[in-house]
């Protein structure tokens with residue numbers, strides 16, 4: 756099924772000049788760009804985006820992280836795109852993310868001194884929607900309907916993909 760997903764290159768990805776590298780992986784995998792914006796994230800937007808985490812103890816560190824510098828926010832579409840993108844992104848913790856995934860290949864996570872608690876936030880370079888409900892909600896948080904660009908590509912027609 757054709758799906759759309761919301762992806763964010765987080766501040767560490769922008770700071771480390773990995774925006775193009777990340778985007779080119781998705782383009783090479785056939786995913787289609789529907790919308791894109793480069794911006795800093797107001798605290799209110801962070802609270803909306805991370806509404807499922809906002810009450811958790813680690814949330815203040817996540818807000819500090821996501822608001823610390825500009826991010827690239829975009830919507831990608833494709834066949835089973837939500838799961839495909841999550842697979843390409845890899846596990847939440849960089850140390851557990853497999854080689855070949857974006858987090859596994861590029862994310863750098865600080866680690867605690869022996870006997871100390873885990874270091875938060877988990878700096879993992881990229882966000883991607885986890886489920887269809889989350890994707891629909893996140894796309895509506897970051898983009899208005901008229902910012903989503905619909906178009907066809909030759910490759911989609913050749914593969915009989917519909918959007």
Ligand code: CDP
Pocket residue numbers: 808813816817846847875876877878879881882883885
């Ligand atoms: O991003 P993902 O969906 O893989 O993970 P999540 O469990 O939905 O958490 C959202 C984000 O919060 C993570 O990507 C981390 O940046 C951060 N986080 C954290 O700093 N500490 C945790 N214990 C859990 C998540």
Ligand code: MG
Pocket residue numbers: 885
């Ligand atoms: Mg999540």
